[in-house]
Amino acid sequence: MATFKAIVFSSTNHVKNDGTSNIKIRVYHNEDSQYLPTQFYIPPEYLLKSGDVSQDWPEADMLNFEIGEIIQKYRRNALKLGSSKLAQMTCKDLKKYLQIVSEPDGESIDFVTFSKAVISETTKKKTAAWYDVAVNAICWFYGKEIIDVKEITSSKLNQFKKRLQESGIREKPLEPGSINNYLRALRSLFNKCKLHYNDDDLGLIRIPHDPFARLDIPEYTRKRKNIGIDEVKRIRDSSYETERENIGRDVFMMLFYLMGINATDLFNLQPPVDGRIQYERSKTNTTGNKHGFVLSIRIEPELQRLFEKYSQDGFLSVLKSRYADSYAMIKAVNQGLKKISEKHEISKVTTNWARHTWASLARNKAGVSKADIDFCLGHVSNDHKMADIYIDIDYSIFDKNNRLVLDLILDKKPDEKKSTKNHLRVAYLKNTV
Template identity: 30%
Template sequence: MATISLKLDRRRANARGLFPIQFLLSSKGKVTTIGTGINVLPEHWNGEIHKAVVPKCPNARAINESIEALFFKYSNSLRELDIDGRLAGKSVSEIKKLLTSSHKGSDKESLTAYFSRYAESRRTEKSREVYRYTLKAIRAFDSKEITFEKVNVIWLKAFDAHLEKQGAGINTRAIHFRNLRAVFNSAINEDLIGLEYYPFRKFKIASANKDKEALTEEQLQRLIAYETPYPFRRTARDLFLLSFYMCGMNLVDLFHLDRLRDGRAHFVRTKTSGKNINPVSILVQPEAAEIIARYAGTDHVLRFAEESATYQTFNNRIQKAIRAIAQELNIEGLTFYWARYTWATLADKLGISEKEISKGLGHVDTSIAGKFYISYDWTKVDRANRAVLDYIQKKW
């Protein structure tokens, strides 16, 4: 009889250094794998069916419950197939196809059930909340357990009309549909459903461009000169400027940055880590180096990741402090993300090419040549960034 076990595939990590958890299907000396869609750090791997990851692994309980549930589903399906005599003479790849086909048809592995499992496997709590929000909206629209097959273009249009009727704006609806699309893509990658069930080929996700907010030069200069008796507001101001000095680097990437090499920050943006394997390389300018020295960590560039607060808690405190600064300086709507918009806006004003601005911001290169064949010269971004900082200093 075919058997199934659990393994961590350590052959190749993804962009975040995580390895995939897989089921190992064996029959007559041949083996194949079945994906789970869950990736973890090797030090978090425990390897037991009832306890795949250790408690310190983020979202450990949900991962362990998902793995255990999948194992029993596959094991039960194998027994049923064996009793029915449907495994006789079958190769391991044929057994996998039977097993995953049986798994697809299970009521427990409906779209909504899989969506919940996918949501709980996300890396950050913020991301998990976004997917839970979409699942809640789906269940409010269709309270039944929804199969993948049911979600076609007609269903998507009806769901869109329902969301609009409920007052959801075009960008909120776009978030829901992008989340739903990601779940379909994951299910296809795990061989839970076939490509024929993918409904987004003929359904366009509409969205509206948000107005990008940037500090004026005068506002930026006031922020640079800003002084406060409140230590954490000073920290928030410093990190905002550090983001600006580092080409609009996101706060989450500053928080987790764990290496400088040859005076450069090398990192893969958290936001695009699933799409981009090429790291961003930003030269640490003197203005940035001064701030980094003020908050230097032991194992990280900045010390904040080594303190007790989670990133989400830290981010909430920073955003709150930025709002307080905005009120003091009378800058309506200021958020940390304005550092990114401000850098890009000034770079564009100085005539820096869109290519260099995009690379500095860490955008994913969608061209084949850019992805695989061209070794980018990051000194172009260095010169662009220096031009922006010099411009601000001259204005000051």
């Protein structure tokens, strides 16, 4: 039989600056204790060993009544389990059960509040921003900031999708890719909400429905995000009026010279070692992924010059002192690239285009195999994970294929290319010895 008692902790880390400590309800069950916090705080010396608040505390009778109500609620919900099921539960399981079923207005779960809590705990800013935009969109559609999870139905989501297709948040119809992003983010948050509030082992199913099961999410079709050799040359060889554009040009070229490295990874690069850049893609460096690998890229002469330009007080110090983080850099660089694209009358180029452009030129112009392109881009292969474990990484494949691509934009006549390439490599060796 579980027992319940009000207690307070008096150790320094539990006492607030005003001298009060949270009143907790101790749950004792199967020779173990767990603690459930309450909304009440009191100086530790005013709570008696019996669990009652001392009469020396103002309004002690009312506080004792409130605490008694909480304990009775927990005891009642524990008894509902039945003695047999309760006996099989650990104290930790009982605590979790009581937390869920004893919440105020137990039948109501605010999806927006839950989602914002998830967003605040999401470490990847890009993912957090993805969730945030989707939550703002669903609040716009419902016309309120509190949405009970029961209100999120297949019918409502299909209406939401139709509204996005017809007008969108800014009175502009959205394309399938944008709608796909909204709905996938909401589905992810809804599934997290179900995982949090449902517990199959305890028989707690507070969210039984799946509104996304009958929702047709538009397929996301990747758009062309690459430019040709001449367009890369125009970006590289042009001088621009504003510093933002010139930095945009240089960052884009650094991304390209590093075989389409992600801009976040460029910003977070560590200084080179033995003339090489080593990093692990942040996109694959996640808790669930155990099959990522370190990429090692030789610093070619073209890249060396840009590194020197932006490393006046330490490696890439110019970028790191100018921008608070990689997201601020990406935003500014993309603004510069937008102006560059307009001046050259080409597609709106962003940092992502460097990666797609490198891959496209490698395949279509330099004749690099698709398998080698995947390898150079740091893609994790689900089909060859065991082979990846046993085969040593040969980074000369990186060096050879990257040089093949970079040679495509050497602005020389065919008979001059060989001597130019040799000259660049001599310069590279001098800079790295």
